[in-house]
Amino acid sequence: MFASIRDAAAARAPNLRRDQLERLSATDVEHLFAAVDHVAFGGALNALLRRRRAPLTFRLGKRMTSSGGTTTRFQDARNPDSLRFEIAIAPRLLFTTFQLAPAANVCGCECRSTREALQRVMEHEAVHLLEMLVWTTSSCRRQRFRSITHRCFGHRASTHSLITPTQMAAQYYAIRIGDVVEFEFEGRSLTGVVNRITRRATILVPDRRGQRYSDGARYRKYYVPMEMLTRSTSK
Ligand SMILES: [Zn+2]
Numbered sequence: 001m002f003a004s005i006r007d008a009a010a011a012r013a014p015n016l017r018r019d020q021l022e023r024l025s026a027t028d029v030e031h032l033f034a035a036v037d038h039v040a041f042g043g044a045l046n047a048l049l050r051r052r053r054a055p056l057t058f059r060l061g062k063r064m065t066s067s068g069g070t071t072t073r074f075q076d077a078r079n080p081d082s083l084r085f086e087i088a089i090a091p092r093l094l095f096t097t098f099q100l101a102p103a104a105n106v107c108g109c110e111c112r113s114t115r116e117a118l119q120r121v122m123e124h125e126a127v128h129l130l131e132m133l134v135w136t137t138s139s140c141r142r143q144r145f146r147s148i149t150h151r152c153f154g155h156r157a158s159t160h161s162l163i164t165p166t167q168m169a170a171q172y173y174a175i176r177i178g179d180v181v182e183f184e185f186e187g188r189s190l191t192g193v194v195n196r197i198t199r200r201a202t203i204l205v206p207d208r209r210g211q212r213y214s215d216g217a218r219y220r221k222y223y224v225p226m227e228m229l230t231r232s233t234s235k
Pocket of ligand 1: 124128139140158159160
């Protein structure tokens with residue numbers, strides 16, 4: 001499903017042919033939506049929009065910073081023919097997230113590129129549109145939404161944020177930079193300080209033969225998967 005949508009979008013939109021996007025336009029976003037609709041829903045979203053005579057427009061939300069995308073339903077209460085929808089995507093959030101980290105968690109899926117993250121955001125927004133078309137209101141906090149995104153796209157979470165490994169570690173493992181942690185290394189139990197978090201954590205363990213750091217002490221560096229760390233109780 002994921003690859004079919006990606007390839008269908010790339011066939012139409014030259015900007016979507018590389019993993020790390022260099023530029024993004026509202027037209028690219030429109031092509032991506034069309035690919036999601038076509039591959040995942042057999043074009044049902046477009047058919048529902050046409051039946052309602054409701055236009056769908058796309059926008060790059062240049063000022064959006066907390067949400068990867070939004071879907072909005074507009075209707076003037078006095079004019080039933082005024083129904084229209086808009087999907088906005090936050091390019092700045094997409095691009096800055098990947099400047100900060102090599103991966104991000106979007107909709108519960110690990111994404112290693114801006115293109116992957118953008119597609120996950122669009123899959124999420126497409127389900128908002130589907131719910132709005134069928135049930136008028138939509139909420140990604142509800143079970144119905146989660147069930148649709150899980151069945152259609154394999155999403156394991158429904159959130160509008162793009163979470164970097166540092167934030168993920170803080171959230172899921174309760175480990176932050178500066179924490180004292182313990183881990184097993186070649187059968188020994190080591191204690192060190194978390195210095196950096198990417199896909200793995202960088203732990204500095206005091207070691208006489210290690211490299212000298214700016215605090216004057218010598219440390220040896222270990223790269224440890226997050227799930228192998230336990231927060232040390234004794235600081
Ligand atoms: Zn949502």
